Amino acid sequence: MPDKVDWLDKHSDATMKISSIVYEIEYLAKAFGITGNSTMSKTLMAIARDVERANKDIHDAIGESISESIKRSGESTKAVLEAALAGIMMESTNPTLKGAEQ
Numbered sequence: 486m487p488d489k490v491d492w493l494d495k496h497s498d499a500t501m502k503i504s505s506i507v508y509e510i511e512y513l514a515k516a517f518g519i520t521g522n523s524t525m526s527k528t529l530m531a532i533a534r535d536v537e538r539a540n541k542d543i544h545d546a547i548g549e550s551i552s553e554s555i556k557r558s559g560e561s562t563k564a565v566l567e568a569a570l571a572g573i574m575m576e577s578t579n580p581t582l583k584g585a586e587q
Contacts, residue, residue, distance in 0.1 A: 496547055503540040507533045 514529035 507537045
């Protein structure tokens with residue numbers, strides 16, 4: 486099973502790295518602001534916000550994909566169980582089928 490979940494671990498590691506990079510960009514932006522270069526500070530803060538927003542979008546997309554997969558799996562399981570139950574009910578209510586077994 487670890488091979489099948491490896492992509493989720495990679496995704497998690499990548500989003501954490503991106504969050505670290507955002508922090509570093511914000512740190513540099515603040516340093517530029519302190520030294521009086523507000524233009525560079527504002528530019529870097531805008532870049533940090535854009536990267537952070539993109540990171541969140543990626544995270545949300547993966548979450549939605551996982552939710553959809555779980556939903557489809559649940560629907561498939563439900564269909565299989567309904568078919569099995571219908572077969573059991575048909576067998577228990579149909580005397581011809583009961584007689585064929587004997």
